[in-house]
Amino acid sequence: MTEPHPLPHLQVRGLNGWYGESHVLHGVDIDVHEGETVTLLGRNGAGKTSTLRAITGLLKKREGVIKLKGRDLIGLPTYQAARAGIAYVPEERGIFAGLSVAENLTLPPKVAEGGMSVAEIYRLFPNLEERRNSQGTKLSGGEQQMLAMARVLRNGARLLLLDEPTEGLAPVIVQRIGEVLRTLKASGMTILLVEQNFRFARKVADRFYVMEHGRVVDHLTAAEVPDRLASLQTQLGV
Amino acid sequence: MSIATSTPLKTANDALGIGHLVGRALIVLALLALIAAPLAVYPVFLIKILCFALFAAAFNLLVGYVGLLSFGHAAFFGGAAYITAHTVKEWGFTPELGILAGVAFAATLGLVMGFLAIRRQGIYFAMVTLALSQMVYFVFLQAPFTHSEDGIQSVPQGLLFGIIDLSKPLPLYYTVLGAFLLGMVLIWRVVNSPFGNILAAIRENEPRAISLGYEVNRYKLAAFVISAALAGLAGAVKAIAFQLASLVDVTWQMSGEVILMTLLGGIGTLLGPVVGAALVTAMEHYFAATSIPAPVLIGGCFVACVMLFRRGIVGEIRHRLKARSSR
Amino acid sequence: MTTLFGLPIQAISGQLLIGLINGSFYALLSLGLAIIFGLLRVINFAHGTQYMLGAVTAWLLLTVLNIGFWPSLVLAPLIVAVAGLLIERLFLRYLYGLDHLYSLLLTFGLALMIEGLMRDGFGAAGKPYSPPALLTGVVNLGFMILPIYRGFVVVASLIACLSVWLLIEKTKLGAYLRAATENSGLVQAFGVNVPKLLTFTYMLGAGLAALAGVLAAPIYQVSPLMGSNLIIIVFAVVVVGGMGSIMGAIVTGYALGLLEGLTKVFYPQASSIVIFVVMAIVLLVRPAGLFGREA
Numbered sequence: 001m002t003e004p005h006p007l008p009h010l011q012v013r014g015l016n017g018w019y020g021e022s023h024v025l026h027g028v029d030i031d032v033h034e035g036e037t038v039t040l041l042g043r044n045g046a047g048k049t050s051t052l053r054a055i056t057g058l059l060k061k062r063e064g065v066i067k068l069k070g071r072d073l074i075g076l077p078t079y080q081a082a083r084a085g086i087a088y089v090p091e092e093r094g095i096f097a098g099l100s101v102a103e104n105l106t107l108p109p110k111v112a113e114g115g116m117s118v119a120e121i122y123r124l125f126p127n128l129e130e131r132r133n134s135q136g137t138k139l140s141g142g143e144q145q146m147l148a149m150a151r152v153l154r155n156g157a158r159l160l161l162l163d164e165p166t167e168g169l170a171p172v173i174v175q176r177i178g179e180v181l182r183t184l185k186a187s188g189m190t191i192l193l194v195e196q197n198f199r200f201a202r203k204v205a206d207r208f209y210v211m212e213h214g215r216v217v218d219h220l221t222a223a224e225v226p227d228r229l230a231s232l233q234t235q236l237g238v
Numbered sequence: 239m240s241i242a243t244s245t246p247l248k249t250a251n252d253a254l255g256i257g258h259l260v261g262r263a264l265i266v267l268a269l270l271a272l273i274a275a276p277l278a279v280y281p282v283f284l285i286k287i288l289c290f291a292l293f294a295a296a297f298n299l300l301v302g303y304v305g306l307l308s309f310g311h312a313a314f315f316g317g318a319a320y321i322t323a324h325t326v327k328e329w330g331f332t333p334e335l336g337i338l339a340g341v342a343f344a345a346t347l348g349l350v351m352g353f354l355a356i357r358r359q360g361i362y363f364a365m366v367t368l369a370l371s372q373m374v375y376f377v378f379l380q381a382p383f384t385h386s387e388d389g390i391q392s393v394p395q396g397l398l399f400g401i402i403d404l405s406k407p408l409p410l411y412y413t414v415l416g417a418f419l420l421g422m423v424l425i426w427r428v429v430n431s432p433f434g435n436i437l438a439a440i441r442e443n444e445p446r447a448i449s450l451g452y453e454v455n456r457y458k459l460a461a462f463v464i465s466a467a468l469a470g471l472a473g474a475v476k477a478i479a480f481q482l483a484s485l486v487d488v489t490w491q492m493s494g495e496v497i498l499m500t501l502l503g504g505i506g507t508l509l510g511p512v513v514g515a516a517l518v519t520a521m522e523h524y525f526a527a528t529s530i531p532a533p534v535l536i537g538g539c540f541v542a543c544v545m546l547f548r549r550g551i552v553g554e555i556r557h558r559l560k561a562r563s564s565r
Numbered sequence: 566m567t568t569l570f571g572l573p574i575q576a577i578s579g580q581l582l583i584g585l586i587n588g589s590f591y592a593l594l595s596l597g598l599a600i601i602f603g604l605l606r607v608i609n610f611a612h613g614t615q616y617m618l619g620a621v622t623a624w625l626l627l628t629v630l631n632i633g634f635w636p637s638l639v640l641a642p643l644i645v646a647v648a649g650l651l652i653e654r655l656f657l658r659y660l661y662g663l664d665h666l667y668s669l670l671l672t673f674g675l676a677l678m679i680e681g682l683m684r685d686g687f688g689a690a691g692k693p694y695s696p697p698a699l700l701t702g703v704v705n706l707g708f709m710i711l712p713i714y715r716g717f718v719v720v721a722s723l724i725a726c727l728s729v730w731l732l733i734e735k736t737k738l739g740a741y742l743r744a745a746t747e748n749s750g751l752v753q754a755f756g757v758n759v760p761k762l763l764t765f766t767y768m769l770g771a772g773l774a775a776l777a778g779v780l781a782a783p784i785y786q787v788s789p790l791m792g793s794n795l796i797i798i799v800f801a802v803v804v805v806g807g808m809g810s811i812m813g814a815i816v817t818g819y820a821l822g823l824l825e826g827l828t829k830v831f832y833p834q835a836s837s838i839v840i841f842v843v844m845a846i847v848l849l850v851r852p853a854g855l856f857g858r859e860a
Binding site for chain 2: 602606608656659660663665666667669670671673674675676677678679680681682684685794797798800801803804834837838841842844845848849852
């Protein structure tokens, strides 16, 4: 435990994945180091969401290596991957309609010590406290996104998987989400972000992987972005 | 909803999936075997198998080609038997008229039950048909003309079309065989008609069929009525052949048994229900002498089929042949 | 003698009580079915069998081990729940990814097998089971004579239904259940052991059915066939109520039991089909069921 980390916090090697018969991931390699924020970029259908789902185990048919702090996740049932230390915010937010805001918030069980307390979370997201007894899906889109993020901050996991947190949200809310991400990053959280909104991703990420057709086709650091802007824009179709 | 089978469209054209010529040769062989069968096997036993085979084939039309699992087909089978038995015995109908009356009753009942049941989908459809058929069971249990536990006994068999003496085993057997073949040909025609193609499309992808502009519920209802009428034909013929209509044939256990026959033989295959019906009937016949109670046997077969053998016998053969030919 | 609509009020209240008792069983059973269906997407055809097993287990505990009603009220549901665990682990678990009809057919087959075996070993004839000494006797309520045990059944089933409702609506475990009913994958991705939750849910449903069976034992005779027709009525109750709501299942159960009792007073011939008639009407008017969200 005390030795410095020779391995990345999350290491993905040669990841293949299938939905039924259709082969959606073709040998994806990704590293995310401790405390780093890494973004997966790419067009719709490039395999970004599938990569996250394969890491969590929600995409069941998968091959390759997925190591979290050196521990291989492939072969583990979904719930054990989460317990190994993953906090997951799915696309479309996944707020439960049958649960109140407070119940949604406290749903994910703790997987490690050191998560935020409910009081701290309400301090970070005051709206949620006001609406804590409402039905989860009665919240606005922005509030639902806050809830989806707040929900996994309690569980103590140090790797956050975020799938399109800004999708369909107003600029003010997007800005607010950016602030939350920077707060989390400052607290040492490791973040793997899937994002179509490049302007947003650029503000929060340290490194980028570009995906196409289920493969990683490019990799660059935040510092390289200005020089590569033109080629990136063609790759992403923005 | 899609239970069990693969390959929807071509299945019936090609009963075993092994090419037209071989398939046709097989069908001719099977026909010859059926015609010659009374030489080798006791006709009454064959008649029983044929009645259940037609019943199962009628049921399979719905589950195999439209994807609707009815858990209430005994209502049509046993209901038609009651009507046929009653009209022949009490009203003096000729056998053909009595059978017609039974079929008409089953079709009408199918129209009513189908109309209600297709308002729900999937698993609910099964529950609704089960509950409605249980209601039919209670009605027959209480209606005076059915003589409740005794049933309608010693139904006169009479002369079919005024000439064929149904009280003799061989004429009876060939009459039942005729009814069976009529039913099978009708099912084959339905499945291979444009109507059948639309049914298959509904089974494969109902929302798409709706978006293509088909009035899905009308097609489902039509298939339900045809299936009910054919199940009724099976029951009506059985009532004449065995001179009996009884409560057993309207119970939910009977609805379950026809499901098992179809599942065992292969859902969505033309010949599967026939094979399944023969097997289940034979099994019950032979195990009746042992100490194993019939429900345990039937239940055990269900569990085994569902856990290990979901394609059924004919479905499994077809699958293997296909796998071999594509290799 | 006091009358209502030309019928003695004694007779009416007597039938209403029977209706209420039947309604108690309908409520407990449809509640269990709804919970199981909600999470496992399994229509548990063995539910009537599990009800029967509850009664038979209580009878066996008494006759073989001399264990009385009160311990049986807990023990028999537990034993049946463990049998449920085996069914879920050995069979149902392998069918979750398939069409729901397979699990219906599987539980149908198991129900046939278990009932057939019981009939073979236990005999088809009903066996009496006496209510506990504490609950024998009657009280005169003025307008009717109430056998104490029957009153107890109504109260006990109400308590059981409400406890389950509280468990599901107000506890953490209930929150897991509700959330997993909506999106079990995501609940797993949060680290909840959903396979275990599924097993627990099936055990809970089976246990509730068995509880109804134990409660029914002193009222009806204990017989291997006592659950086989009941399950179909409960299916109809569930179609009427819609399986989307726990409270809906409970309320519909009691209401249809009462309606059946009333029918016995006014038109006895129809009492065995009235619930199916209601189901047909509901299908015409409100196909998704009274409390239903279409599944």
